[in-house]
Amino acid sequence: MSDVGIRDVAARAGVSPGTVSNVLNRPEKVSPATRAKVEAAVRELGFVRHGSASTLRAGHSKTIGLSVIDIGNPFFTDVTAGVEEVASDLGYAVILSNSAGSRAKEERNLLVLAEQRVRGVLITPSDEDLDRLDRLRARGIAVVLVDHPAHCPDQCSVAVNDIGGGMTAVRHLTDTGAKSIVYVTGPLTIRQCLDRRAGAERAYGRPLPVIEMAAMTPRAGQQAAEKLLSEGDLPDAVFCANDLLALGLMRGLTHAGVRVPGDVAVIGYDDIDFAAASAVSLTSIRQPTHQLGRVATELLLDECDNPATHAHQQIMFQPELVVRESTQGQAGRASFDR
Amino acid sequence: MSDVGIRDVAARAGVSPGTVSNVLNRPEKVSPATRAKVEAAVRELGFVRHGSASTLRAGHSKTIGLSVIDIGNPFFTDVTAGVEEVASDLGYAVILSNSAGSRAKEERNLLVLAEQRVRGVLITPSDEDLDRLDRLRARGIAVVLVDHPAHCPDQCSVAVNDIGGGMTAVRHLTDTGAKSIVYVTGPLTIRQCLDRRAGAERAYGRPLPVIEMAAMTPRAGQQAAEKLLSEGDLPDAVFCANDLLALGLMRGLTHAGVRVPGDVAVIGYDDIDFAAASAVSLTSIRQPTHQLGRVATELLLDECDNPATHAHQQIMFQPELVVRESTQGQAGRASFDR
DNA sequence: CCGGTCCAGAAAAACGTTTCAAATTTGACC
DNA sequence: GGTCAAATTTGAAACGTTTTTCTGGACCGG
Numbered sequence: 001m002s003d004v005g006i007r008d009v010a011a012r013a014g015v016s017p018g019t020v021s022n023v024l025n026r027p028e029k030v031s032p033a034t035r036a037k038v039e040a041a042v043r044e045l046g047f048v049r050h051g052s053a054s055t056l057r058a059g060h061s062k063t064i065g066l067s068v069i070d071i072g073n074p075f076f077t078d079v080t081a082g083v084e085e086v087a088s089d090l091g092y093a094v095i096l097s098n099s100a101g102s103r104a105k106e107e108r109n110l111l112v113l114a115e116q117r118v119r120g121v122l123i124t125p126s127d128e129d130l131d132r133l134d135r136l137r138a139r140g141i142a143v144v145l146v147d148h149p150a151h152c153p154d155q156c157s158v159a160v161n162d163i164g165g166g167m168t169a170v171r172h173l174t175d176t177g178a179k180s181i182v183y184v185t186g187p188l189t190i191r192q193c194l195d196r197r198a199g200a201e202r203a204y205g206r207p208l209p210v211i212e213m214a215a216m217t218p219r220a221g222q223q224a225a226e227k228l229l230s231e232g233d234l235p236d237a238v239f240c241a242n243d244l245l246a247l248g249l250m251r252g253l254t255h256a257g258v259r260v261p262g263d264v265a266v267i268g269y270d271d272i273d274f275a276a277a278s279a280v281s282l283t284s285i286r287q288p289t290h291q292l293g294r295v296a297t298e299l300l301l302d303e304c305d306n307p308a309t310h311a312h313q314q315i316m317f318q319p320e321l322v323v324r325e326s327t328q329g330q331a332g333r334a335s336f337d338r
Numbered sequence: 339m340s341d342v343g344i345r346d347v348a349a350r351a352g353v354s355p356g357t358v359s360n361v362l363n364r365p366e367k368v369s370p371a372t373r374a375k376v377e378a379a380v381r382e383l384g385f386v387r388h389g390s391a392s393t394l395r396a397g398h399s400k401t402i403g404l405s406v407i408d409i410g411n412p413f414f415t416d417v418t419a420g421v422e423e424v425a426s427d428l429g430y431a432v433i434l435s436n437s438a439g440s441r442a443k444e445e446r447n448l449l450v451l452a453e454q455r456v457r458g459v460l461i462t463p464s465d466e467d468l469d470r471l472d473r474l475r476a477r478g479i480a481v482v483l484v485d486h487p488a489h490c491p492d493q494c495s496v497a498v499n500d501i502g503g504g505m506t507a508v509r510h511l512t513d514t515g516a517k518s519i520v521y522v523t524g525p526l527t528i529r530q531c532l533d534r535r536a537g538a539e540r541a542y543g544r545p546l547p548v549i550e551m552a553a554m555t556p557r558a559g560q561q562a563a564e565k566l567l568s569e570g571d572l573p574d575a576v577f578c579a580n581d582l583l584a585l586g587l588m589r590g591l592t593h594a595g596v597r598v599p600g601d602v603a604v605i606g607y608d609d610i611d612f613a614a615a616s617a618v619s620l621t622s623i624r625q626p627t628h629q630l631g632r633v634a635t636e637l638l639l640d641e642c643d644n645p646a647t648h649a650h651q652q653i654m655f656q657p658e659l660v661v662r663e664s665t666q667g668q669a670g671r672a673s674f675d676r
Numbered sequence: 677c678c679g680g681t682c683c684a685g686a687a688a689a690a691c692g693t694t695t696c697a698a699a700t701t702t703g704a705c706c
Numbered sequence: 707g708g709t710c711a712a713a714t715t716t717g718a719a720a721c722g723t724t725t726t727t728c729t730g731g732a733c734c735g736g
Contacts, residue, residue: 005692016716021694031714048477051453052399053692055390056721063433063454071419072611074412081409084436088443093450095401096434098422105426112431115389116401139386218615247615254617273410277556277585279592279617343722354686359724369684391722394691 004047013041024049055117063093064300065113067106067123068146071098073216073244074272075289076124079146082293083122090301092119099126107132114139120300122146122293128191142303146296148191150314156303157314158296162192165285165319166199169239169267172283174203176327178237178265183208184224184249185241186216193241196269200239209235216241221248229256234264237327243268243275246282250326254280265327281324288317342385351379362387393455401431402638403451405444405461406484409436411554411582412610413627414462417484420631421460428639430457437464445470452477458638460484460631466529480641484634486529488652494641495652496634500530503623503657504537507577507605510621512541514665516575516603521546522562522587523579524554531579534607538577547573554579559586567594572602575665581606581613584620588664592618603665619662626655 006024010017015034022030023038030038041047055061066083068076080096087094095113099106106126113121120142123133130151133143143155150157173181183200185193188210201208211227213220221244228234228249240246246268250260260266260280268275271286295315303310344362348355353372360368361376368376379385393399404421406414418434425432433451437444444464451459458480461471468489471481481493488495511519521538523531526548539546549565551558559582566572566587578584584606588598598604598618606613609624633653641648 006694007692017693018695018717019715022715025694029714034714048449048452050394050455050692052390052393052455053721054694056388056394056723057692057694059694059721061390062450066434071422072412072415074410074415077410077412077415080434081436084409084434088435088447088450091450093433093435093454095431096404096418096422097426097431098419109426111386112400112426112429114386116431117388117390218611222615244615247612251615251617251619273556274585274612274616277560277582277589278612278615279589281589344724345722355722356687356724356726357685360685363724367684372684388722391691392724394693395722395724397691397724 004045005050006047009038009041009045009047012045013037060304061117061119062091063095063116063118064297064304065095065097065110065116065118065121065123067097067099067109067113067121069099069101069124069126071096073242074274075242075270075287078272078289079124079293079296082290083297084293086294086297086301092301101126103127110136114141119304120144122296122300124148127189142300144296144300144303147292149316150312153314154312155314156296156299156312158292158299158317159315160287160292160317160319162195162319163199163202165269165287166196166201166239167203168199168319168321169196169269169285170200170203170208172321172323172327173237173239173265173267176237176265176329178235180233180235181208181237181239182211182228182235183239183241184211184213184221184228184245186213186220186245188212196239196241208239213245217244218248218251221245221250222252223248225249225252225256228253229258234258237265237267240266240268243270243272243282243284246284246326247274247278250278250280250282261326261329265329267327271322275322276324280326283324283327284322286320286322288319292317342383343388344385347376347379347383347385350383351375398642399455399457400429401433401454401456402635402642403433403435403448403454403456403459403461405435405437405447405451405459407437407439407462407464409434411580412612413580413608413625416610416627417462417631417634420628421635422631424632424635424639430639439464441465448474452479457642458482460634460638462486465527480638482634482638482641485630487654488650491652492650493652494634494637494650496630496637496655497653498625498630498655498657500533500657501537501540503607503625504534504539504577505541506537506657506659507534507607507623508538508541508546510659510661510665511575511577511603511605514575514603514667516573518571518573519546519575519577520549520566520573521577521579522549522551522559522566522583524551524558524583526550534577534579546577551583555582556586556589559583559588560590561586563587563590563594566591567596572596575603575605578604578606581608581610581620581622584622584664585612585616588616588618588620599664599667603667605665609660613660614662618664621662621665622660624658624660626657630655 097109124146145157149159268284271284275282275284348358435447462484483495487497606622609622613620613622
């Protein structure tokens with residue numbers, strides 16, 4: 001069943017297989033009359049092109065790979081949605097792989113992608129060692145870094161200015177009156193966490209006290225709250241390296257009877273949907289997540305489809321402060337967006 | 339570069355291409371000595387099998403498709419994570435497609451999957467018309483329904499008992515003293531929303547007042563709160579068709595000065611991570627989401643790898659009540675999990 | 677020492693497309 | 707009606723595997 005091949009279509013339409021292939025791939029090359037005949041035959045027979053045969057002969061596929069660190073994080077989900085949109089519009093299929101933070105798993109996934117002969121790979125690398133990506137590129141697989149600036153200019157990347165974001169966050173906290181600030185973060189081996197701290201300290205003018213958690217989840221945020229409470233004096237404000245931590249932290253504080261923002265102001269990072277929806281809505285640093293995915297995919301597919309004219313770009317988006325209740329100590333609930 | 343083929347490996351190892359193929363696919367068929375030679379050659383040359391050629395000749399691929407309704411919903415994200423885990427363990431790649439609730443987009447995506455000659459498809463159908471799936475199966479592509487019971491027994495499906503879940507939810511509300519209850523839901527064309535209502539009304543003993551929103555997002559939940567407030571008397575409790583709605587609703591109520599759970603109890607559905615993390619933690623009906631993805635994938639791959647012995651199964655999981663603060667009117671914050 | 681059995685490995689034929697040079701048709705123009 | 711160039715179409719050779727059929731020994735019992 002369904003073993004309808006291009007030659008069956010050709011027979012039915014009374015043309016040669018080559019012509020059918022042309023109708024499929026370069027319709028402008030074939031006369032309207034023939035094209036119509038072939039298209040009719042395709043419909044009647046329910047022909048579906050065999051992607052593997054096509055890939056094999058043509059030397060390239062219509063698929064791209066996407067490798068993310070944590071598919072459970074709304075940040076990556078949003079990126080993924082953007083990627084999927086663009087890819088699907090251009091007829092590309094997306095193979096998703098989740099490295100779950102494990103270098104080994106990422107490596108295994110990349111091998112699968114290489115076997116699949118994907119046209120290109122979008123990746124948020126799980127660590128700073130990018131040799132394996134150069135190996136991919138040596139294989140003729142385009143690579144675009146997502147949420148990670150490229151180290152050399154012969155490669156595309158799409159990132160968001162984390163240093164700037166960190167500065168903005170802390171500047172907002174001090175602007176609204178905070179004197180003492182604590183930085184709650186995930187592993188400081190993660191570039192994003194490091195950069196945000198760097199920016200934060202630049203704006204703060206001196207080192208920040210740090211609470212470093214192993215994960216970047218609501219759970220970890222709640223534990224961070226306990227840690228914070230056990231350390232004695234509460235700071236005026238807390239800057240969390242992502243919203244998941246911030247949401248957990250707020251909950252932990254609230255339960256201990258600490259008022260947010262009355263006693264402690266909290267600012268997060270990412271501006272995930274739940275930041276606006278939580279009971280005390282969370283001030284956050286918005287990243288153009290969806291856009292990140294879209295642009296990365298556009299760059300990748302441009303590199304694939306127009307290798308001649310393609311110019312590598314390292315795009316750096318600017319994050320944006322979104323003020324909500326969690327940092328409105330006195331102003332109250334003036335205006336909330338969303 | 340990287341145009342290292344099986345014949346290059348063969349030459350290097352001093353064997354025939356057929357032998358290399360055997361080492362790759364049936365290592366037990368070849369003597370240890372030769373195998374070692376071949377494996378060395380593979381390593382030295384950096385050979386990566388050409389998946390398309392392999393698929394073409396072998397007649398089947400090492401990929402499966404996953405089609406979800408909304409990749410932005412944590413429910414589907416969790417399912418996806420489960421799918422990815424199992425698939426990746428068994429060496430399968432997952433092609434992700436997001437139908438975004440659009441029937442047309444789903445159809446386009448399924449075509450791409452068919453072209454890719456995926457081994458099977460996991461799908462949460464975007465509507466009740468399942469003919470297109472039968473067409474896929476006629477093509478020799480296995481299909482497993484996810485979060486949707488199969489209509490006929492010649493097909494695998496994995497679902498959760500939504501009627502039972504609805505009953506559990508309302509029973510919990512009445513148990514904790516609620517007399518009047520409102521059902522806040524997404525489009526009632528969605529099976530899940532319908533079934534949950536059916537269960538709820540069965541437990542309630544009579545029809546429930548319904549507030550039907552177009553989307554199932556926090557935003558829509560907040561709008562539902564406004565609607566509820568504008569309708570005069572507040573109910574004792576609200577049952578929301580999913581957690582996203584519930585979180586938005588709670589926020590809307592809280593902002594209007596209504597206390598949750600003091601004035602109105604709220605129960606959600608899905609038990610997404612944020613249900614536990616929100617400031618007033620949300621009582622919810624937990625679905626074994628991750629498990630759903632895992633089991634569905636196991637069924638699919640069993641059907642693919644052991645077509646002879648495979649028995650179609652329609653699995654129905656039972657959801658589970660998770661009590662948190664949003665329905666603890668008087669008991670206060672006794673014990674909270676997570 | 678011989679005939680038969682087995683096993684490892686070899687050789688060649690697919691799989692269903694795309695591609696490209698060659699062949700054919702078409703159309704314009706004199 | 708004939709000629710030439712342009713436009714279409716054809717046909718066969720790849721693409722890199724897997725699979726199936728064979729072959730040449732090694733091994734065994736008699």
